[in-house]
Amino acid sequence: MTAVPPAGRVDELLARLTLDEKALLTAGAGMWSTAAIERLGIPSVVVTDGPNGARGPALPGGGDLTSACVPSGSALGATWSPEVVERVGELLGAEARTKAARVLLAPTVNTHRSPLAGRNFECYSEDPLLSGRLAAAFVRGAQSQGVATTVKHFAGNDAEFERNTINSVIDERTLREITLVPFELAVREGGSLGVMTAYNRLNGTFCAEHEWLLHDVLRGEWGFEGFVVTDSFAQGSTAGSARAGLDLEMPGPGRFYGPALADAVRRGKVDEGLVDAAVRRLLTVFEGLGALDDPADARPASVDRPEHRAVCRVAATEATVLLRNEAVGSTPLLPLDPSRLRSLAVVGPNADRAVIMGGGSASLEPHYRITPLDAIRERLGETVAVRHEPGCVIDRTVPPLERARLTAPDGAPGFGVELFAGQERSGGVLHRSHRDGRILFFGHPAPGVDGLDEASFSLRASARFVPEETGAYRFALVQLGRARLFVDGRLVLDGVEHPPPPGEAFFGAGSAEVVADVPVVAGHPLELVVEWSSAGSAVLRGVQVGGRPVPPPDLLERAVDAATGADAVIVVVGTDADWETEGRDRESMDLPGDQDELVRRVAAANPRTVVVVNAGAPVTMDWADRVPAVLQVWFGGQEMAHALVDVLTGAAEPAGRLPTTIPLRVEDNPSYGNFPGADGEVRYEEGLLVGYRWYDTRRVPVRFPFGHGLSYTSFALGQPVVTAAASGGPVHVSVPVTNTGARRGAEVVQCYVAPPPARLPRPVKELKAFAKVWLDPGETGTVTLELDGERAFASWDPASAGWVVEPGVYELHVGRSAADIAHVVPVTVGS
Numbered sequence: 162m163t164a165v166p167p168a169g170r171v172d173e174l175l176a177r178l179t180l181d182e183k184a185l186l187t188a189g190a191g192m193w194s195t196a197a198i199e200r201l202g203i204p205s206v207v208v209t210d211g212p213n214g215a216r217g218p219a220l221p222g223g224g225d226l227t228s229a230c231v232p233s234g235s236a237l238g239a240t241w242s243p244e245v246v247e248r249v250g251e252l253l254g255a256e257a258r259t260k261a262a263r264v265l266l267a268p269t270v271n272t273h274r275s276p277l278a279g280r281n282f283e284c285y286s287e288d289p290l291l292s293g294r295l296a297a298a299f300v301r302g303a304q305s306q307g308v309a310t311t312v313k314h315f316a317g318n319d320a321e322f323e324r325n326t327i328n329s330v331i332d333e334r335t336l337r338e339i340t341l342v343p344f345e346l347a348v349r350e351g352g353s354l355g356v357m358t359a360y361n362r363l364n365g366t367f368c369a370e371h372e373w374l375l376h377d378v379l380r381g382e383w384g385f386e387g388f389v390v391t392d393s394f395a396q397g398s399t400a401g402s403a404r405a406g407l408d409l410e411m412p413g414p415g416r417f418y419g420p421a422l423a424d425a426v427r428r429g430k431v432d433e434g435l436v437d438a439a440v441r442r443l444l445t446v447f448e449g450l451g452a453l454d455d456p457a458d459a460r461p462a463s464v465d466r467p468e469h470r471a472v473c474r475v476a477a478t479e480a481t482v483l484l485r486n487e488a489v490g491s492t493p494l495l496p497l498d499p500s501r502l503r504s505l506a507v508v509g510p511n512a513d514r515a516v517i518m519g520g521g522s523a524s525l526e527p528h529y530r531i532t533p534l535d536a537i538r539e540r541l542g543e544t545v546a547v548r549h550e551p552g553c554v555i556d557r558t559v560p561p562l563e564r565a566r567l568t569a570p571d572g573a574p575g576f577g578v579e580l581f582a583g584q585e586r587s588g589g590v591l592h593r594s595h596r597d598g599r600i601l602f603f604g605h606p607a608p609g610v611d612g613l614d615e616a617s618f619s620l621r622a623s624a625r626f627v628p629e630e631t632g633a634y635r636f637a638l639v640q641l642g643r644a645r646l647f648v649d650g651r652l653v654l655d656g657v658e659h660p661p662p663p664g665e666a667f668f669g670a671g672s673a674e675v676v677a678d679v680p681v682v683a684g685h686p687l688e689l690v691v692e693w694s695s696a697g698s699a700v701l702r703g704v705q706v707g708g709r710p711v712p713p714p715d716l717l718e719r720a721v722d723a724a725t726g727a728d729a730v731i732v733v734v735g736t737d738a739d740w741e742t743e744g745r746d747r748e749s750m751d752l753p754g755d756q757d758e759l760v761r762r763v764a765a766a767n768p769r770t771v772v773v774v775n776a777g778a779p780v781t782m783d784w785a786d787r788v789p790a791v792l793q794v795w796f797g798g799q800e801m802a803h804a805l806v807d808v809l810t811g812a813a814e815p816a817g818r819l820p821t822t823i824p825l826r827v828e829d830n831p832s833y834g835n836f837p838g839a840d841g842e843v844r845y846e847e848g849l850l851v852g853y854r855w856y857d858t859r860r861v862p863v864r865f866p867f868g869h870g871l872s873y874t875s876f877a878l879g880q881p882v883v884t885a886a887a888s889g890g891p892v893h894v895s896v897p898v899t900n901t902g903a904r905r906g907a908e909v910v911q912c913y914v915a916p917p918p919a920r921l922p923r924p925v926k927e928l929k930a931f932a933k934v935w936l937d938p939g940e941t942g943t944v945t946l947e948l949d950g951e952r953a954f955a956s957w958d959p960a961s962a963g964w965v966v967e968p969g970v971y972e973l974h975v976g977r978s979a980a981d982i983a984h985v986v987p988v989t990v991g992s
Contacts, residue, residue, distance in 0.1 A: 191413055657678065
C-alpha cells in the first residue's frame with residue numbers, strides 16, 4: 162500500500178467537523194467534485210474519467226476541453242508490458258492534474274468473460290494475473306503524479322445488460338481465483354488509493370453495501386486503507402453501505418449519504434464512528450496527495466505535450482498484434498517496403514475515420530485526431546499513389562458532426578452555441594461556446610454564469626457546413642429535451658412538435674434517432690441552425706446532430722476496383738464507439754455491415770492484402786486464412802494511425818500479444834448460454850474456465866490463442882532453469898531468449914502452471930508469470946520469471962476458506978502463447 166500521511170491534521174479536522182459537515186463530505190457536491198467545508202479550509206476535490214484519458218469535469222460533448230487519448234484497456238492489455246502501462250499511467254496522472262483533478266476514475270479491470278461485453282475495450286484481459294499486473298503498474302504511474310486511482314468496477318460487472326440491478330451469481334472459488342484477482346493486485350501491489358464499487362448485485366447484495374466484499378475482503382484481508390466510492394448513481398443504502406465501509410457516494414447531492422447519513426446517525430440507525438471512519442479515510446488520502454492545500458480557483462486546461470504524444474505512440478505500437486503474416490512470393494507480406502510501392506489501395510469503413518476509443522464514460526475529445534488514411538498519405542503520399550474507397554458503411558447511428566467540418570459564425574471551428582434563460586431563447590445571450598455535433602450538459606450549463614437555471618434553459622447552435630461530395634446528405638437528431646434542425650433556413654427535423662420516442666443513446670436517456678436526407682452540392686456551403694430547450698429533459702440534457710453522406714449503391718464494387726492492380730491493399734475494418742460502448746453489450750461477434758464480404762472480395766482481387774482490425778474486442782474472422790497478413794490495432798488512442806504506419810512500413814515492431822482469445826465463433830466461448838443474463842441474474846456457470854482455460858481444458862479450437870502474436874524477427878527459447886526456494890517461497894524460472902532474426906524485436910515469454918491430478922478440479926494450465934524482452938539481432942538475454950510460491954500453485958478451498966497447495970509434481974509450460982509451448986519443466990511442490 163502507498164504510505165498514508167501522519168494523522169495529526171486529519172485528527173484536528175475530524176475533531177472540529179460537525180456531524181452534518183462530516184456527512185456532507187461523504188456525498189459529492191455535483192457530478193465531478195466532493196463537498197467543500199469552507200470554514201475549515203477543506204476544499205472541493207475534483208474527480209475525472211477515466212481509463213483512456215483524463216477528460217476533466219465534463220461529459221463528452223460537454224465543453225471545449227481536450228485531452229490526451231491513450232490506447233484503450235484491451236490495447237494496453239495487448240502490450241503485456243507493465244513498464245509501458247506504468248508510463249501511460251504517469252501520463253494520465255499528469256493529465257488529471259492539468260484538469261485540476263486529484264482522483265482518476267480508472268483503471269477498469271473487469272474480466273473479458275464474453276467477447277460481446279460492451280466494455281471489454283476498457284478492460285485489460287481475460288486473464289486475472291495479466292490484468293492485475295498491468296493494473297498495478299497503471300496505478301503506480303498515475304499515483305506518482307499526486308493523483309488517486311479508483312480501480313473499478315468492484316466486482317462482477319462483466320456485462321452491461323441490466324447492469325444497475327442484475328445479480329452476478331459467482332461461486333467463491335471463481336471469485337477468489339478469477340474475478341477478484343485484478344483488484345487484489347491493484348491494491349496490494351499497486352497501492353491504489355481508491356476502489357470504485359460496481360452497479361450490480363453480487364450474490365444477492367448490491368456492491369455498494371456488500372459487507373463481505375468491502376469490509377471483510379478489501380479492508381480486512383487485503384489491508385486496504387484508501388477510500389471506496391460508488392459508480393455514478395449506483396444503488397446503495399444508508400445503514401448497509403456505512404456498515405460495509407463505503408466512504409463516498411457519487412455524484413451529489415447524496416441520496417443515501419450526505420444529509421441522509423447524518424439523519425440516520427441521529428435516529429440511531431448508524432453509529433457515528435462509521436461516519437468518522439469514512440471521513441478519516443477520505444481526508445487521509447486527500448491530505449497525502451496534497452489536495453487539501455489545492456487552491457479553490459484552479460481551472461482545468463488542455464495541455465498537449467510532445468512527450469505525451471511519444472508515450473501514446475510507443476504504447477500503440479507495443480499493443481499492435483501481428484496475427485498472421487504469410488509469404489507472398491518468397492517473403493512475408495509485412496513489413497511493406499515503401500521503395501517498392503507505386504500504388505496503394507486503402508479501403509474499408511475505418512480507413513478514413515479515427516476510431517480511437519470506445520463509447521461511454523471513457524470517451525473524450527482528444528487533443529487531435531488523424532485517420533489511418535491521412536497518416537498513410539502523410540508518410541507515403543509523395544512517392545505512392547494512394548486511392549481510398551470505404552467499401553461499405555457500418556454506422557449503427559449517424560455519427561456526430563465533427564468540429565473540424567463546422568465553422569461557427571465567428572469563424573471558429575464547431576457550432577457556435579448561445580445559451581438563454583428559460584425555454585424560449587428569449588432575452589440576451591448569457592453564454593457562448595463552441596461544440597461539435599454533440600452538445601451535452603450535466604448540471605449547470607455554464608458554471609459561474611448567473612441567470613441560467615440548469616432545469617430550464619435553451620440554446621441556439623449555428624454553423625456553416627461544406628459538403629465534400631454531391632448527392633444526398635443524411636442529417637440526424639438525438640435529443641435530450643426538445644430540438645429541431647434547420648438547413649439553409651428550412652426545417653428538416655422537428656423534435657419539438659413531434660418528439661421522437663425514447664431510444665438507447667446516452668444510457669437510455671436520449672430519444673430515438675430521427676433522420677432526413679438533404680440534397681447537397683460539393684463545395685456549396687449549408688447553414689445549419691439547431692434550436693433546443695430543456696423541456697422534457699431530466700438530469701442529462703442536450704442534443705446530438707449527426708451527419709454523413711448517403712452512400713452510393715456500388716461502394717463494394719468501387720473498393721474491389723481500387724484493389725485490383727494496386728501494389729498492395731490495406732483494408733481497415735472494425736467497429737466503433739457506437740458498437741462497443743458502455744451501457745450496451747454487442748449482439749454479435751461479427752463485423753458490422755458488409756465488412757466480411759469486403760475482405761473476401763478484396764483479397765480475391767489482390768493477393769497482397771493486409772487486413773487491419775480496428776476493434777476493441779474479438780470479432781469473427783472467417784476470412785483470416787484467405788489473406789496473408791492480419792493486424793489487430795484495437796482502439797489505439799490518438800497515435801494509433803501513426804503507429805499503424807510505423808508497423809506497416811517496418812519502422813516499428815508489432816510487439817503486441819493477444820490479451821484475450823479470439824474464438825472461431827461466439828458460440829464457442831465459455832459464457833455462451835449464460836451471457837448476458839436473464840430474469841434479473843447472470844450465472845457464471847463456466848466457473849474457473851474463463852477464456853483460454855476453457856478452450857484448453859475443453860480442447861475447443863480457436864482462431865487465435867491467448868498470448869499469440871507474431872514478430873518481424875524470430876526468437877529461440879532456451880531450456881528453462883528452475884530455482885525453487887524454501888517451502889512456500891517464490892519459484893524462479895530463468896529462460897535464455899535469442900533473437901535469431903535480422904532485426905530488433907520483442908518477445909513475450911509466458912509461463913503457465915499445469916497442476917497434477919488433485920482433489921479440487923482445475924484448468925489444465927494457467928498463466929502465472931510473464932515478461933517482455935527486447936533484443937537486437939543475434940543477441941541473447943535471460944528472462945527471469947518469478948512465480949509466487951503461495952499463490953502460483955494454489956487453489957481456493959471453500960471447505961477451509963483459504964488457499965491450499967496440494968502437493969505433487971506440477972509442470973511449468975514455457976512458451977510464446979497458451980498454444981505455443983516450447984518447454985515443459987516439472988517442479989515438485991509440497992511434501
